[in-house]
Amino acid sequence: MDSITVGIDVSKNHLDVAVRPGGDGFAVERNAAGLEQLAARLRELSPHVIALEATGGFETIAAAALAAAELPVVVVNPAQIRAFAKAIGQRAKSDPIDAAVIAHFAEATKPEPRPLPDTATRLLADLVARRRQIIEMIGAERQRETRVTIPHLRKSIARLLKTLQKELASLDADIDDSVRGSPLWREKEDLLASVPGVGPTIARTLIAELPELGKLNRKEIAALAGLAPFTRQSGQWRGRSFIGGGRTVVRTVLFMGAMVAKRHNPVLKAFFDRLLAAGKPKMVALIAVARKLLTILNAILRDRRPWQTA
Numbered sequence: 455m456d457s458i459t460v461g462i463d464v465s466k467n468h469l470d471v472a473v474r475p476g477g478d479g480f481a482v483e484r485n486a487a488g489l490e491q492l493a494a495r496l497r498e499l500s501p502h503v504i505a506l507e508a509t510g511g512f513e514t515i516a517a518a519a520l521a522a523a524e525l526p527v528v529v530v531n532p533a534q535i536r537a538f539a540k541a542i543g544q545r546a547k548s549d550p551i552d553a554a555v556i557a558h559f560a561e562a563t564k565p566e567p568r569p570l571p572d573t574a575t576r577l578l579a580d581l582v583a584r585r586r587q588i589i590e591m592i593g594a595e596r597q598r599e600t601r602v603t604i605p606h607l608r609k610s611i612a613r614l615l616k617t618l619q620k621e622l623a624s625l626d627a628d629i630d631d632s633v634r635g636s637p638l639w640r641e642k643e644d645l646l647a648s649v650p651g652v653g654p655t656i657a658r659t660l661i662a663e664l665p666e667l668g669k670l671n672r673k674e675i676a677a678l679a680g681l682a683p684f685t686r687q688s689g690q691w692r693g694r695s696f697i698g699g700g701r702t703v704v705r706t707v708l709f710m711g712a713m714v715a716k717r718h719n720p721v722l723k724a725f726f727d728r729l730l731a732a733g734k735p736k737m738v739a740l741i742a743v744a745r746k747l748l749t750i751l752n753a754i755l756r757d758r759r760p761w762q763t764a
């Protein structure tokens with residue numbers, strides 16, 4: 455018997471569901487009653503995997519409800535769905551069609567369901583995301599400050615910067631309380647921050663945005679972070695490898711850590727210098743350092759042993 459794959463297109467008010475093989479479909483409202491109805495119908499089908507497209511946060515409640523019903527849920531990258539639709543020549547677009555494309559994609563690629571972050575981890579992720587937004591706003595206002603010459607406008611910018619700095623301090627306190635108040639997170643932060651190049655901001659971002667850290671192998675965690683190299687070659691032609699996809703926020707903080715580690719972490723500094731001496735471009739070497747840093751952090755959480763220089 456063929457394994458059953460389900461694709462769900464999520465919108466603000468409803469969920470469109472497609473089932474493969476067979477092509478059956480139905481829709482439910484995106485509310486408590488609809489989610490209960492959805493879970494009951496999917497339990498009867500016993501699907502191998504249920505795929506939802508990441509849709510600006512609308513998918514979170516649906517994914518959590520299905521996971522709570524002990525159904526195999528995976529949230530897939532919308533860019534991959536768009537590329538898959540293009541590859542199979544699916545140009546028409548509607549919610550039922552999108553659900554069918556998601557189901558087809560999941561059937562073809564067989565994504566592995568993983569446990570979803572718990573409520574506390576999602577809350578920490580929201581706090582970390584808000585902190586990132588505040589920092590971006592502070593940076594934008596400082597850029598404006600360098601261009602503005604009118605005194606009362608400069609005062610306006612100064613007042614807003616003061617407010618944003620106050621909000622940033624408040625968020626930092628909330629994040630600190632969340633992490634240090636959890637014995638498990640406190641242990642994780644201490645383990646991650648034991649690595650030269652990794653400070654509290656990077657450690658807490660990884661705890662919030664990459665809860666799989668320490669639970670996957672090195673190739674899987676690199677792919678999840680968007681640091682796995684993609685090879686480009688055809689016949690005798692060899693193109694440059696590249697990275698992409700994955701979790702942008704995670705990749706960004708790992709680059710931040712790599713920038714510091716290549717100067718202050720003795721192991722990663724030696725690794726970076728060896729790559730440069732071998733003729734590797736600086737950016738290629740930096741990506742390799744970020745990937746090696748992630749591998750080290752993954753092993754540290756897996757083994758629950760802090761960084762050791764010897």
